[in-house]
Amino acid sequence: MVNKNKTLLNEIKEILKSKDIKPSYQRIMVYNYMKNHRNHPSVDTIFKAISGSIPTLSKTTIYNILNFFAKKGIVDTLTIDKNEVRYDFIKTPHAHFMCKICGEIFDIHLKSDVCLKDFVEGHKVEDAHVDFKGVCKGCL
Amino acid sequence: MVNKNKTLLNEIKEILKSKDIKPSYQRIMVYNYMKNHRNHPSVDTIFKAISGSIPTLSKTTIYNILNFFAKKGIVDTLTIDKNEVRYDFIKTPHAHFMCKICGEIFDIHLKSDVCLKDFVEGHKVEDAHVDFKGVCKGCL
DNA sequence: ATTTCAATCTGTAATGAGTTCAATTACATA
DNA sequence: TATGTAATTGAACTCATTACAGATTGAAAT
Numbered sequence: 001m002v003n004k005n006k007t008l009l010n011e012i013k014e015i016l017k018s019k020d021i022k023p024s025y026q027r028i029m030v031y032n033y034m035k036n037h038r039n040h041p042s043v044d045t046i047f048k049a050i051s052g053s054i055p056t057l058s059k060t061t062i063y064n065i066l067n068f069f070a071k072k073g074i075v076d077t078l079t080i081d082k083n084e085v086r087y088d089f090i091k092t093p094h095a096h097f098m099c100k101i102c103g104e105i106f107d108i109h110l111k112s113d114v115c116l117k118d119f120v121e122g123h124k125v126e127d128a129h130v131d132f133k134g135v136c137k138g139c140l
Numbered sequence: 141m142v143n144k145n146k147t148l149l150n151e152i153k154e155i156l157k158s159k160d161i162k163p164s165y166q167r168i169m170v171y172n173y174m175k176n177h178r179n180h181p182s183v184d185t186i187f188k189a190i191s192g193s194i195p196t197l198s199k200t201t202i203y204n205i206l207n208f209f210a211k212k213g214i215v216d217t218l219t220i221d222k223n224e225v226r227y228d229f230i231k232t233p234h235a236h237f238m239c240k241i242c243g244e245i246f247d248i249h250l251k252s253d254v255c256l257k258d259f260v261e262g263h264k265v266e267d268a269h270v271d272f273k274g275v276c277k278g279c280l
Numbered sequence: 281a282t283t284t285c286a287a288t289c290t291g292t293a294a295t296g297a298g299t300t301c302a303a304t305t306a307c308a309t310a
Numbered sequence: 311t312a313t314g315t316a317a318t319t320g321a322a323c324t325c326a327t328t329a330c331a332g333a334t335t336g337a338a339a340t
Binding site for chain 1: 217219220221222225235237239240246248249250252254257260261262263264265266267268269270271272273274275276277280
């Protein structure tokens, strides 16, 4: 088990190196968290989750790493929640649904090409998001 | 001119009354601003714009009024900008483009039915938004 | 090994949007 | 005019995020 974890972390190390990112322990742990938890976490959620493994961890470091990962195209920055930024491990384009009651964000598998445009009305598109808000299945 | 303004403000008064909203001077002024400025303003923008006409105006009042207007379906709450909430006078469904350079938000006239769904994957939809971010025509 | 240097990390302080709350004001009705 | 409810005000507060300066790391050079 320890060996298996070590192997997984080494894999992440290689992934980061291949993207020209120095694989610090903190970056590896954030990447590992994002890869294994598709819960659209906030900075605070990630901090609480991994600070146990890194006693000296600073929240500022999580901010730095996520901004850096966003610039490198590893995570997507979701502004669907007006209280705090949420982050998403980048995969195939999809929409999001945020519950106004419980705050959870769900992936929505939507057939739509709006996320694939390069330009809209003359403006250069870098990010595209389709966001729904309401009451989720569980809270209904 | 003074008479014409007075007529316009009286029209707004009637609109608010018809929606079961007590037409205070502050509410009339915020409604008037939103109707005439389609620039997706923040609370601060509106405050700066109309506080000249209402010397005692408090920013808390703008927050109260906009939240109330949102509940009444008069304005739409845009969370596209992670720094501050922006507000949109509700009209026919459309998408938005926000420029990462100048911060301006543009209306995008998009043929898409994603905004018209009542349910997605079992979740009850109350709001739907299609947001683009990038570099606007002017900043390119 | 030691030095060097840049990149990264850390923690504190500052910023600023948004909320809370108690006191004041406005307004409709009796 | 009196009364009660709703709306407004402003100060204090919360809390996510940023700024910044000092400490640490790690790789390359000597």
